Amino acid sequence: MKTPLSLALSALLFAAAPVIAAESTADVLIRHATVVDVEHGTTRASQTVVIRGDDIVAVGDDQALARQWRAARTIDAKNRYLIPGLWDMHVHFGGGPELIEENKALLPLYVAHGITTVRDASGDLAEQVLSWRGQIASGQLFGPQLFTSGAKIEGIAPVWKGTIEAGDKPGVDAALDREQRDQVDFVKITDSTLTPELFLYALSQAKQRGLRTSGHIPMALTVSQAVDAGISSIEHLDYAYKAGVKDEAAIAADFAAGRIDRAEANRRLHAGFDRDTAMAAYRRFAELGVAVTPTLDGGRIIDFLDVEPHDNDAYLAYIGPGLRKTYAWRVERAAKATPEQVQARHARYSQVAAVLPMLQEAGVHIMAGTDAGFLNSYNYPGIGLHNELSLYVREGLTPPQALTAATRAGPAWFGKLDRYGAVETGKAADLVLLERNPLQDIEATRSINTVILRGQVHDRAALDAMLDTAKAKVAAWNQEAATQ
Template structure:
């Protein structure tokens, strides 16, 4: 009897086993791929990644995934390299209401270049960008995930449009309340056109107390350390970090605040007083305080060499509408008016400034890839510029792995989202880029895109090319209209 019962139980288990071992179902599986672990700077061969909805649900050896999973769509990744989606952490939209559509046309370019998240650092269309953020999140507008500061905080009657003007601590408090509670911004941008230095520091301290991340430009009348100690979260543009390396930064700030020197003389003195030991001490302090730096180095390089470089045949021009291109004139005209001495100085400044990149890395500062691309910033082409930025990082002393991390992990780290972005493992967002070459060996491989995955949806090379073609066609149509109206 016992033998009969045992045999029956064994038969039932045998019948149940296939059901228990039935493969799990995903939406997409990427097979036979070389997985790039950006954090560890290494690759794993013959891996497979399963996506369900907007999530990664399984990662492992291809044979094991093939045994345990099925998916409606299979992407063949043999001889390809899979990285997390790229982030451009400093972009701009603007130029006035009449340029809304030309700005909006830039959004697909980011996806076509493997950029699945962008951080808008404020322009003069803040309400429009806030609307785009919601539309992209809901799926009614196509584009990369959009994080924005909304309107930036500035002083009274600033140079820049699209700002919240503040002239008192009460104004700062009201601005932060509006941005945090009404606009629900992702961070706050604070700039230094006319903002009083004491209010700049007050805004940083109050934002930190409210748990809001801040980025900004540091007033010349303050030292970089003052901004760091007040709680700035990211320093935008390498110039400000470079200033922190000047032996007499405090004396320069005091002289500028007192009106004894102008901005040009202050910059000259800061450049002349740069000291590597002073800089390293400052950068270690950045790291201790958790301050990140967004160099926007290639954008600065483009502007510095406007006198020398011919951009008339740039391929990127085909993607920029005529009204946006017109905003380039301001900087082009300013550069053309510079004296030979000023031109030589700005050329030298770029090379001098770039040498701090490996110093920041060595000090433990997180370097963020951001382009400063958008209106006004001549020939710094949205989306395409990110690849140029990280290539320049490598040229100036970072490793390809460090440069890749700046464009895949630094952004999520700054926003406190490394639990969701910046790696390829179960539970992470299905924002991925499939490359034809290994970016850990050659950072230019980030341009060699085979497929982009955004929010779990795949866009192969043909789909990406169609995005580019659609934008070119739209710009060509605008060009024709613009020419006809002249």
């Protein structure tokens, strides 16, 4: 005969049984993995990672977890290296409405190269990209998680297409209202025709509204003015270099007053760098949480086009004919340079790239971003991020620091480190399984065996199929273009 106590215990066990069973059932087990702890630059061998839906629900000793969990699919990692998904924090989609499909075909290229999140820094297809963001999030469209600035804010009649034009403060306010209606992930502000005063106003107003910002800083302003106004990230290493010029304020004032032209301003900037000035500026970046996206590879491609041509790159087979045409104007401009100008380009690249380890030393968040997309010649979506990381190490970062720039700096900027940037319980199941250890050699990020995106497994065969499909689409477009 059961006592009331035993009956109560039996009832509790019965009620708990479904919970226990549910906890032991998963969608994917990754066994025998070497988990890379990017934050601390260490590895943990013989780990099992348990995935349910798009969540990591357990990580731990392989033997212990393998006894506790069962899954519909088990992957034997065979001691390969498991890292968080890669983030490209500066990409572009654009080239006009006629290139929508060519841009859309770029999305799988990111996934095929281990990039599970991209940050679109504005082109001329803002409405389309906003639509893709929602379609990807709902599972209607295949691609990496997409954050976007929507349309960039500019002045009246700017060189850039697809912008929100603002000629006064009410215009800036209206532009920010639209950005908020579009629920953009951050605001991009550029300086083709936007006045310096309105640039600073836009930054300060965006900050008041709780919006993150990035942009191109006008020559008539100092970088510190943009930082003080509230800019959240500095795109392109050139601006970080400019912040290290001792007489930057005088150069900006002379340019604003019309006493010097842009060429003379650039000449003085490149002659006036001072390490102490730079380190003070960079420490302030770090103090205020201002990140820097170097986009080194894009600049290097053009700067060294004379000795490193790209017109026969095998990767062009993945880039549509319309997008390839957008490369032409920068290539043609570079080809017209005199030998002296070419030499100056080489020297300028080295001079600017040298500030990268200084930013790291100062504690600045360096966000890996490529500038890949239309207009930016041979700067390829997908493989471009791996080229960017290779340059970071070449220019003075360690492999762990470079890997951090591509896995943790982006989530940190968006305030999402609770969800991304580590292979841990509770994090998103966006993962990349590598053949080699990226903490020892950054080139290992290219050795991709498997990509897991939102809990869905894409093995090497599936990744190769993505590449084959992309190549076949481009081949068809090439054939169609040749007959027109």
